[in-house]
Amino acid sequence: MTPGQLLLFAVGGLSNAAYLFIVAAGLSLVFGALRVINMAHGSIYMIAAFVTVVIANQLGAGLGFWGGLLVAVAVTGAIGGIIEVLVLRRVYGREHLVQLLGTYAVSLVIAGGVRIVFGANYRTVVSPIPGHIDVGGYSYASYSLFMIAAAIVIAVGVWAMLYRTNLGRNIRAAVADPDLLNATGVDVTRLYTTVFVIGAGLAGLGGAIVAPSQAISSSIDTDVLVLAFAISVIGGLGSIVGSGIGALIVGMVISFGLVIPATNPYALAFVFIIMTAVLIVRPRGLFGRPES
């Protein structure tokens, strides 16, 4: 492999990592604060992708896409709020089995709903940032570079939210000890709703951003959910840094796995082998903390 190819695949891996990080960060944030694995996370991502594609195709690729992105994030945030109030509130503190099955049920409902509203066909949207940049004889899609930049911005944003705002301080306190936080007068119920809305919004943002780079179908929910799980487990559930590292590993494995002929068919399998290996060595993931 020449250095040029290496760079090409590395950038491919980074752009995979970019949208996967955004999605996984939402999953991990929700788990950290609420101790709930949201099986409907991929479904929320899928809704956002469809909303973005439909709006962008109606209004035209440029402004339409950005408008679609904003609408998609708003819609998914709202759906997150509804799910939290109607379903999650009733399963906090229950066995994880109940939580898994409850959010899983939500994912079934959304999957059915999406197929009714948007149909089962593949949909695509033209990239809002067309063109490519040529470096060393290879060309890089501008949109891929945009995705990487967006992920970095979001990573910084999430960090700032967690460590520079009151909300973030409360979220971190909720991760550490929800009962104590409640005793200090913070409205934990509202905090949980907020966290879940943010988590759902991140899934939505991931879905909207990914739309121009992939064909969107009604099966992308489980595809992304499985990868987001793998990332969260590798990095450690509840850790945003872990999501970043996990996304990088998974993104790179997929990118390089797909181009090496011997490993091509099994690129995804490698992700799960790594996930399994990490869990065997570190049962809580690379950056995970033991459950209290």
Next chain:
Amino acid sequence: MTRLLPRSRGDRLRWGLVLVLFLFVAVIPPLAGLNENLNPDASARFQIFLGTSALVLALWAISYNLMLGYTGMVSFAHAAYYGVGAYTVALLFKRYNVPVLVGLAAAPFVAAAVGLITGLVAQRAVRLYFSLLTLAISQLLFSLVYQSYDITGGDNGAAITLPDQLTDYTTLYYFTAAIVAVCLLLMFVLVRSPLGAALLSIRENRQRAAAIGINVKVYELAIYIIASLFAGVAGGLFIFYQQQAYPEMLYWTANAQPVVVSLLGGTTTFLGPAIGAFIYVVLDNAISKQFPYQFDIILGAIVLGVVLAVPGGVSDLPTVFARMRERFHRAEEAEAPVESAGEAIRMFDVRKALASEAIQAEEVHSGKTLLSIEHLSKHFGGLRAVEDVSLEVKQGDRHAIIGPNGAGKSTLFNLLTGQLKPTSGKVVFDGRDITGKPPHVIARTGIGRAFQITTIFPKLTVRQNLQYAMLAHGGYSVRPFGIANRMFRAEAQELAEAVGLGAWADLPAGQLSHGDQRAIEIAISLALGSKLVLLDEPTAGMSAYETDKAMELVRRLATERHLTLLFCEHDMSVVFSTARTVTVMHQGRVLTAGTPEQIRHNPDVQKVYLGELEQEELGA
């Protein structure tokens, strides 16, 4: 009073239901034929085909429920073993010309072998992480099958041809029904056996299960493999009526089927998922053909309804049923007074307790050291929770450990019973080095423990709590046959009566008052027939009266049955009235040890407690 064979209304109802289900399965083909005669649009072949698929689904779902309902494990890999079963038949047939019937016989063993290898990996994690690991395993197996085009045919799937004798739909139906029936019988025997009781114990409370001597991980692995085995049979049967295996069978979302079917029919009754399977197939056929997407929504709504409408979750269903039954019975036997279950401890019958055979009498040579702790330390980072503790507990002694909060008493107990591993030092019990051994091993060597935070099986009855402890301690838990609820029944009842809970032996333990649950906690540690009983604040949260009664029992047991006691306690009156030897701990170290009289007059001890008092007064 105690009936050997409870023949309640519920029992008759249950067996009646089994009979109805059996007859229903038997008459499907003739009914289908009849239906076709009356209504030419209804193809008998198709209806029998649906019946066959319901049978296979029932087997698959019940095998899933061995984990979900009986052990409390959520696996996302069960569909993979189902798929492995189907592919075993298909690939043996396609590539090696092995007759499909031989393939069907091989399918469960191949599935179980894959279950063993992958289960060993999944076992590395518990609960949530276990579920996520099974998801990874499932996707791994799926992509192996999907991508290995040369071997498996990839997304084209793999097909078989049935032998002539089985091409007739009705014959195939009864063939399937017979195999499913045999498998269900085997699984039914298993869930009622002591092994099934061990699984229920794990579902209810992992910590308590380990503390009564159950090797939780091994049992979870065992049931995982057994479930894979039966999933393999189901997969093998699937390909008989579909004549095709395809990779999507292994995809993790395929697990939705057994989950939904189990929930639909009920996870707490053995045949619940079978009923769920028939409902599912009918619903699927009626709705999904016309409205495939609405079907997903309906399934989601059903799962959501079951999960949210049953407070306490899926495994809480028995409590809900018990409550409903209780209400039903109360309405029926209105004249029978229902006493409050609270404060039963006042009925502690000491003589009965002492006569109880569950509590072993040991030949005791007083003065012999039963437990010896040598230079034991436990550090958490910089915190020295237990530092260089050495003490000896003589056989037949009643040894109290006292000390202010944070002295390291509970940590020391956790080191002794294996919840924590010591940083350094040694623990020798009854001549055996038990340093750092896991809880279930230590429990089996003869150390029973009552935890400070009540650790019982809340959804099992009081009697089952004690029965299952006796089963585990007696080494019966490995038995996959016999009826657990009939073993040690009299002994458990006797012990329950001894601690004043005889009248509530059939109530779920979790429904009793706090004091009564403490009594169960103590009774479990006694049920183990242990040589050494560790009581971690046995009377925490009890009223003064309850405390007196409980300690009177404990004291007299210790004297007359030569039980050795090691306990820690905050209530000094309990300590000085019960203990023969007292060890005082302070900041993780042994401050001093001696008779209660010596301790009472030791100025250092007074200083420790006084020091704490002063701090408290200062508001620290």
